[in-house]
Amino acid sequence: MRFFLLALAFLGLAPMAEAQQRTRLTVYTALENEQLQPFKQAAEAALRDIEIAWVRDSTGVITARLIAEKANPRADLVWGLSVFSLLQMEAQDMLEPYTPRGAEALRPNMRSARSPMTWTGMDAFVSAICFNTVVAQQRNLPRPSTWQDLLDPRFRGQIVMPNPNSSGTGFLTISGWIANMGEQGAWAFMDRLHENIQQYTHSGSAPCNNAARGEFGVGLSFDMRSVTLKNQGAPIDIIVPTDGVGFDLEATAIMRGTRNLEAAKRLADFTVSRTAAELYGRFYAMLALPGVEPTVRGYPAEFAQRLVNANFAEIAAARERLLAEWQRRYDGKSASR
C-alpha cells in the first residue's frame, strides 16, 4: 500500500519535476513566422528539458538589438540570422566559441573557419527576382532569366530593389554581383541598372511584396519571400537568375555571456543535427549539411551551381566601404522619376 502511494506520488510528480527542470532559452531570430512553431516543436521534442522563447524580428532590428544589448546579453542563442550579422558580432567579440557536436560535417564554406567555431550555418537563401506576370503582360515586359536581362531599356522605371544601406537583403544582392562580376564590373552593372530602377526601398521584403501587389513589375528580393505571396494568389514568378546569384546563410551562434551556457550548447548541437537539417529542407533548397535531400519544391535541379562562390569574411570586411560607395553613387541622387 505504501509502495502504491509512493508510486502514485512519483507518477503524479514526475511531470511537474520535469516542468521545473526545463531551462528556458531566449532565442533571437529572423526566421519567417511560419517556421517558428515547427522549429520550436522539433527542438523541444529532441531536448525534453529545454523550452524555447522566441524573439523574432527583421534582420536589421534583431541585429541592432543584439549589438545594443552587448554589455548584458539577453539572448542565450541566435538561431536563424544572417551570417553577415554574425560576422559583425564576431568582430565585436560577442559570440561564444563552441564547436557543436557534428558541426565538422557541415560544408566548409557554411561554417565558421575558427576553432572552436563561433557560428554554424543552417541553409542558404539567395537573391532572386520577383516577377509579376500580370503586370508584365500589361506593360509588355520580357521575362528576365539573368541579371543582365534587367538592363533592357524596356524595364526603365519598372524595377524596385532594397537599399543596401537600409536592408540586409539589399547588401546580399550587391555582394552577389560583386562576387560574380568583380567589383569594377559590378559597379558598371549597377550604374546601368540604376537607370531602370524605380525605387530603392528601406525594407528587404517590400520589393517582392509590392511586385506581388502589382505596384511594380519587378522586385529584387530573396527566394523565401515569394512562397507566402504565391499561396495567397499573387501572380508572381520567382526567378533565380542563371548568371550567378549571391547567397546569404542563416546561421546559429551562442551569445557570449549567456546565463544558460550548458543548455545553449545542447541546443546548438541540435541545430547542426540531421533532424534539424531535414526541417530546414522543408523551406530551403540549399542546406549546410550535405547528404540531406531538401523537400521544398519549385527550385531548379541545378540550383546549387548558380550560387556564386562567396567568401563571407572578405565581403563582411569590405562592407563599410561598399555601402559608402553605393551611397555616394546612387543614394545622393534625387528621385527624378
Place this chain on the structure above:
Amino acid sequence: MTKFALPFQDSVRPKASADETALRMIHILGFLFLAVALALPLGSLLLRAFEDQHGAFVGLHNFAIYVTTPSLIRSAWNSIWTAALTTLVVIPLAFAYAYGLTRSCMPGKWFFRAVMLLPIFAPSLLPALSLIYLFGNQGMLPWMMDGGSIYGPWGIIGAQIFYCFPAATIILSVALSTADGRLYEAAEALKASRFRIFFTVTLPGAMYGLVSAAVVVFTLVVTDFGIPKVIGGQFNVLATDVYKQVVGRQDLNMGAVVGLVLLIPAILAFLLDRWALGKKSATLSGRAVPYRPKPRAVRDRPAFLLCLAIALALTGIVAVAVWGSLIRFWPYNLSLTLDNYDFARFDAAGWQAVWLSIKLSLLTAIFGTAIIFILAYSLERGPRNGVFLAPLRFLATIPLAVPGLVLGLAYIIFFNATNNPLEIIYGTLAILVLNSVVHFYTVCHLTAVTAIRQLDPEFEAVSASLHVPVWRTFCRVTLPICLPAILEIAVFLFVSAMTTVSAVIFLYGPDTKPASVSVVHMDEAGQASAAAAMACVILAISLSAKLLQLSVNGVLGRFTSAWRR
C-alpha cells in the same frame, strides 16, 4: 494678468510655506522621474556619438564623417520643407475644425469629436496601405495623382497631414474651448465687426495653442520614420537616415549622431514655447462668464460643411483599410473573407498580442495621465523660483523630438546596463509602459498646460486666503474644470500605446509582443490583408475607448461643468 496676480498671491498667502513645500517636492519627484526615464537613457545613447564601436572615445570624429556625407544636406532640407508644408496645411485645417467643435452650434459635434482621432487610432501602416490602395499604381483613383507617383514627397506629405491632424486638433480645441464671454459681449457692445473680434479676441486667446500645435506638427513630421519608410521611396529625410544607420548598418554610434542632430528642433521648440509663454495671459479669470456660442447660420453652416468634408476624408481613408482587411489578396483576389482575423495563422502570438496591447495601453493611460497632469499643474501653479523649473520644462518638450527608434535604443543601453538597479524591468511589460509614457509625454504635457493656463491663478489665491490647502483646490476646482482635458490626455495615451511601433520594437520580450508590432511583422511577411486586419482591431479598440470617454464626458459634464452653461 498673470504678472499682476503672482506677487500679490505670494505676499498674502498664509499657507504658502506648506503648499510651496508640497509643490516643490513634486518638482523634485518629477525631475527624478524624467531624469531616470528620459535624460539618463538619452544621455547614455548620445554619449555613443563620441565613441567608436569598441567604446573608445573619438571626440568629434563621427560628426566629421557625418557632415561630409553627401546626402546629408539634401536629407535635412527634405525634412524641413516637407515638415513646413505639412504644418502649413494642417494648422489652418485643424484650427477650422477645432473652431467648429468649440465655437459653433453645428449639429453632430460628438460625431466630429470621435472622427477627428481616427488617424491615430491605428498604426501608421494603415494610412500608408490605404494610400497605396487608393493612389498606387494599381489604385482606385490613380488619375488623382496626375501621372505622378505616390512614392515620394507627396505621399509623405499626404500621409503626414492625415497623421498629424489629431494632435493639432486636440491642442487647438483645448485652447479654444474656454473663453471669457464678457470679452465678446464687450466687443459686440462696442460694435466691433466679426472679423475684428476674431483677430483681437479669439486669435490672441488661442495664440499659445497655435504655437504649440505648429511646433508639435513640425516636430512630429521631422522625427517620424514610419511613413517615409513605407511610402517615401528613396526620398531621404533625417529620420530615415537614422533608420539606415541603426537598422541598416547597425552602427549605433552614427545613429546617435543623427539622433543628436534631430534634437535641434526640440531646442528650437523649447525656445518658441518660452517665447509664447511670455505673450500669454490667463483667459479664464475667476470673474469670467464662460463664452457660449449662440446659433448663427452664417458661421454654423460653413463650419458644419468643412468639418463634414474633413471627417469624410478621414473616414474614407480608414474605410479603405477596413475593406482591405476583408479581402483575400489585393488587387488580384477581391473576394471577401474573415480569415485574415484568425491571427494565429500568421503570427505565433496571435490574439494574445491584442490582449497584451490593451493591458499596456491601460497602464500607460493610468500612470501617464496622473504623472503628466500633476507635474504640469505643479509647474504652472507652484513656486516660480525653483531650480528644477527650467530643466523640467525643457525635459517635457524633449520626447516629441526624439524619434522612437532613438528612444528605444536609449532604453536598451540604459536599462540593460549590468550596474543599473532598474535592470529588473528590462524585457517586462513595465519597461514598455514607462517607455510609452515618456514617448508621448510632450503632446499630453502641452494639452495639460494649455488647459491649466486658461484658469486664472486667482482660484488658488482665493483658496489660499481661505486657508484651503492647495491639494484641495486642485481636487475641488482644477480637476473638475480640467476633467475634459484630463480624459483627453488619458485617451490620447491609450491610443498612442495601442499603435506605437518605433520604440517598443526594440524593447518587447518573448512574452510581451504588442499588437502594433505584429502588424509590422505581418506586413513584412507579405500578409498585407492580415496586417490590415490587426490594424483594424487596434482601431476598433481605440475607437471604443474614445466613445467611452465621450459618454463619460457627457455624464460628468452635467455635474462638474454645470457652471459653464
